[in-house]
Amino acid sequence: MWRMYNAGQEESTKVTHSFFRMIFNTRFNIGFGSPKTDVCSKCLELKERLKAANITEREKQKLLTEYRVHKERSKAFFSLLKEKREDMLTLSFDCQKNFALPKIPDQSVYYSRQFYLYNFTIVQGSSKDALTKENVFIYTWGEHEYPKGSNEIASALFHRLKNTDFTGTTVLRCVADGCGGQNKNTTMMFMLQYWFAKHAPNNLKKIEAVFPIPGHSFIPPDRVFAQIEKKLKKIETLVEPSEFDNILSESGTVFKPGRDYADHDWKKTSSAFLKPPAQWHFKFAPTLEIFRNEIIRC
Ligand SMILES: [Zn+2]
Structure with missing residues (x-):
């Protein structure tokens, strides 16, 4: 900034670095x-608009109301995630940031093509429950094996649902961030209905x-991801996908598509049975909660 300032000055008004400082x-x-990096863009936008100088009292009240509703x-949402009930089982799930292999302390890695490993984690229980290997389920694969799309996420969750003990449970609560590509889409909605009708x-x-x-979507899987990222940071060299699996297995029980469960084309199946969201009687994208009461069992 000091250099930029001096560059725009006549010789007589240039200053020393210490004077500028x-x-x-x-x-x-x-x-x-x-x-x-974890600031909500909506909160930020509303706060900035409230700070603006030319805002009228009426606009200010409107923005304040919007901000309060948002909060x-x-x-x-957090009280739904915290709630614990004898007759209810909560599953929360999310994808960790992609991990790039190989990880080596060498400049050359920046010029070579790395490949991604994926971690989709499902936690059973409320946000008050401790994380153990018995309630943290880690579904992992590499981009050389399967893509990371709604089919893979639905397949992993389907496997979890089929292997969960629902004795005494009347309500299943699924909590996931509203990321359209992976969690909040028709593929997922279809899979849940299919499981409800056929297997529940x-x-x-x-x-x-x-x-x-x-x-505002800090959910139990994010705590698992924080544990894993802390460990990965300390490791200088990581070349084999199996080493990544070993680290994951310290935080939960690891499952792999192809080995432990099938990767099913839910997308294709759902398109044969489900209307596209544009034809639904409500708008899917802004919806925060969807309920499905008992349906005819097949
Ligand atoms: Zn916000």
Whole structure:
């Protein structure tokens, strides 16, 4: 900034670095910090609009109301995630950020083609429950094996549902962030209905699908991801996918498509039975909760 300032000045008004620093530190209310990455864009937008100088009182009240509703909605979501009931089972799931292999302390890795490993994690229980290998289920594969799309996510969740003990459960609550590509889509909705009709035990009366407000969606799988990322950071060299699996298996029980369960083409099957969302009687994208009460069992 000092160089930029001097570049625009006549010889007589150029200043020294220390003088510039002194003025900058004492005459301006500006600070430096690393950008926060976990800030919700809606919160940010509303806060900035409220700060604007030319805002009328009426606009201000409108924005404040919008902000309060937004905050209340995110609180409502967290209370759903915290809720514990004898007759209810909660599953929350999400994808971890892709992990690129090989990881080596060598510049050349930046110029070579890396390949991705995926981790889709399902946690059974409320956000108050501890994380153990008995309630953390890690579904992992590489991009050389399967893509990372709605079919793979639905297949993993289907496997989990088929292997969960629903004794005494009347309500299944599924919590996932509203990422369209993976969690919130017709493929997933179809798979849940199919499982409900074909495989769910008779005592199960209701399925709830809960999608948090984007930006306020810290769910139990994120705690698992934080554990894993902390371990990965400490490792300098990681070349084999099996080494990645070993790290994952310290945080939960690991399953692999093709080996432990089938990767099914849910998308294709669903398109034969389900109308496209544009023809539904409600708008899918902004919907935060979907309920399905008992349906005719097949
Ligand atoms: Zn927000």
